[in-house]
Amino acid sequence: MRTSLHPALTITASLIFAILVAPLFIILGAAVSDTSYLTFPPQGFTLRWFTNIFEISAFRTTAITSLQIAMLGTALALLIGIPAAYALNRFRIRLPSWLANVFVLPILVPEIVLGFSLLKSVTISLGLPVFLVLLLGHALLVLPYAVRVVGASLASFDFSIEEAAISLGCPPLKTFFTVVLPNISAGVIAAFILAFITSMNDVSVSLFLTGPGISTLPIQILAHMEQFFDPTIASVSVLLMVLTVGVMAIVEATLGLTFLTK
Amino acid sequence: MVKRLTPWILVVPASLLVLLLLILPVGATLLATFADAKGWAAPYLAFFNSGFRRTVLWRTVEVSLITTVISVVLGFIAAYVVAQMPGRLKSIMIIAAVFPLLTGVVVRSFAWLILLGKNGIINSALLALGVIAEPISMLxxxxxxxxxxxxLFVPLMILTLSGVLEGIPKDVLEAASSLGAAPFAVFRQVILPLAMPGLIVGAVLVFTGSFTSYATPQLLGGERQMMMGTLLYQRAMVTFDWTGASTVAAIMVVVTIAIVLVMTRLARRLNPLAA
Structure with a gap:
């Protein structure tokens, strides 16, 4: 669609976009301020808040835990989510129609309720290890991305190509890896990126699933903020934004950023 | 035999994860609120008899509604302009929306802590302009x-709506204008009805997201502006009132699911292209 734009609309929209980006630059300014409290505009210039991150061992250990959980949780979600997405598309007539809705539940149920219920029923009642429940909770949280985003790719895949390969004698499993998977790779990459970012940023599920010695970076940031109001958190935030920029570069290189508007 | 079972074998692992770690635990939380020793409705009576908890619920509804309305309006304006921009400017605008969206909720809420704090940019500006003599507390x-x-939610709204607005065929708009419709009439009678289903879906995402949020009310509202998410955490982890926490959880689930079901049905009925 394209019509002529009223200048007032363009100005309002430009302001909205400016306000969307500005706070993130303010964090950057606050991170280099040579003051012991958070302030903007920055007073003086220092990088000591960045070196301070590495002196606080809790940031290092929780960052490693977050990366492990995001990697393993996303991998697990894809490992069980891709077969489910495949079956839901390939065998649509043979599976009940309500089954697809099961994989919407992790989006529908509030994350904080999920975290609380996992703590109550799994960590405490079953006594499973904290790391395992945290990992499974994250896998569950990102499972919808695996099923739905990969499913959207499969919906536009022509299954007659697969049938052709099988009728020419290619074994089903080999057919999946050499014929189906290459054709849905964009969906798999998109699902991986969205799932990884969601897991890295998650607060509400992790909130109840972290325990003694095991915590994730966002939870550690929240805990630090309750005690200190210094620019350390601003510098951690800057590093996280650098990670976001890296992810966006990967999205742009592999799929193009416009895929996010679809 | 194996062939007939293949579809099931493929969906079982993922279904088991949802069943064992979501349906059963969340179901147990909901059931616990009806199995109280003081009678089946006792936890809900306790919730609604407490003036404090009622205030928290109404505050959460109010904050979520206001957030939804503002996000829809701002998101629509921004998405409307994005949809009309030529390629290069459009990508810049999309980047400006995607970057905050991919940045975590903690970092984005933290930004407002710096903006609104005692030494924040708003206080500094007001002091410099002489509007105020002392920093005011906005947190x-x-x-x-x-x-x-x-x-938090405007970027989500922009991306949802710009997809919807891009999908409106140009011919429809040209037909409307060539038949003499003024720009505002085109907007009100053509664009808005066509965008309505997407608008409702976006609004539901914002409302349920606000209603169940934790990090933002925790950081910017604290104890004074407690909302359902922070109340749930406080009940469970500070006062160890697990029945109370489960009741908050149950109310959250019921409100979320009711709104999603009612509004998606409404969105489907309002879709002019489906009829």
Missing amino acids: YTEGAVIAAMVY
Whole structure:
């Protein structure tokens, strides 16, 4: 669609976009301020808040835990989510129609309720290890991305190509890896990126699933903020934004950023 | 035999994860609120008899509604302009929306802590302009929570709606204008009805997201502006009132699912292209 734009609309929209980006630059300014409290505009210039991150061992250990959980949780979600997405598309007539809705539940149920219920029923009642429940909770949280985003790719895949390969004698499993998977790779990459970012940023599920010695970076940031109001958190935030920029570069290189508007 | 079972074998692992770690635990939380020793409705009576908890519920509804309305309006304006921009400017605008969206909720809420704090940019500006003599406290107010939540959800709204607006065929708009419709009439009678289903879906995402949020009310509202998410955490981890926490959880689930079901049905009925 394209019509002529009223200048007032363009100005309002430009302001909205400016306000969307500005706070993130303010964090950057606050991170280099040579003051012991958070302030903007920055007073003086220092990088000591960045070196301070590495002196606080809790940031290092929780960052490693977050990366492990995001990697393993996303991998697990894809490992069980891709077969489910495949079956839901390939065998649509043979599976009940309500089954697809099961994989919407992790989006529908509030994350904080999920975290609380996992703590109550799994960590405490079953006594499973904290790391395992945290990992499974994250896998569950990102499972919808695996099923739905990969499913959207499969919906536009022509299954007659697969049938052709099988009728020419290619074994089903080999057919999946050499014929189906290459054709849905964009969906798999998109699902991986969205799932990884969601897991890295998650607060509400992790909130109840972290325990003694095991915590994730966002939870550690929240805990630090309750005690200190210094620019350390601003510098951690800057590093996280650098990670976001890296992810966006990967999205742009592999799929193009416009895929996010679809 | 194996061939007939293949579809099931493929969906079982993922279904088991949802069944064992979501349906059963969340179901247990909901059931616990009806199995109280003091009678089946006792936890709900306790919730609604407490003036404090009622206030928290109404505050959460109010904050979520205001956040949704502002996010829809701002998101629509921005998405409308994005949809009309030529390629290069459009990509810049999309990047400006995607970057905050991919940045975590903690970092984005934290930004507002710096903006609204005693030494924040708003206080500094007001002091420099001589509007105020002393820094004013803007944190831990309902306004602070709403500002940060709108900031959180506008990018989501922009991306949802720009997809919807891009999908409106150009011919329809040209037909309307060539038949003499003024720009505002085109907007009100053509664009708005066509965008309505997407608008409702976006609004539901914002409302349920606000209603169940934790990090933003925790950081910007604190104890003074407690919302359902922070109340659930406080009940469970500070006072160890697990029945109370489960009741908060149950109310959250019921409100979320009711709104999603009612509004998606409404969105489907309002879709002019489906009829």
